[in-house]
Amino acid sequence: MTWNDLHDRTEILREVLARAAADPANPGLLYDLPGCDRLFGGPAGVLAALQYRWDNHLHAKLDQAGLSGQSAADAYLELAAEQPVLRAVLDAQDVRRWRDARVPAR
Template identity: 65%
Template structure:
């Protein structure tokens, strides 16, 4: 991956997070993102990258919480407060997947 690709990936992530800050359930959240297929392999790849980002931040928070004597719940809630758009995108996607699975089993 070139630096140009990395900068384009970062721009896509920032665009999605900015959109999610307004409405994480917006059906157009991932629309009109040039290069998403090439750089992420599509929406699923972008969501994996966002989930990876969340996990990296959470691991750091958990390590910090252990040092400072805080609970894992406190660490999670602190990160959710610091990264509300990221958490909202992941939660909205999880809700969509759950609804889709529920509908599939109801048939």
């Protein structure tokens, strides 16, 4: 991956989060992103990158919590308050995936 690719990937993630600030449950949130297929392999790759971002931040929060005597739940809630749009996107996509999995095929 080149530096340009890295910057382009970062810009796509920023765009998704900017769109999500208006409506994190928007079904089109992960679509019509220039370069998405090349850089992420499609919307699922973008969602995976956002989940990876959350996981990295959460692991850092949990490490800090362990050192300061804070509970894991409090660390999670603190991160959710710091990054509400990211958390809302992941929650909305998880709900959509769960709902879609329960819809019977026609």
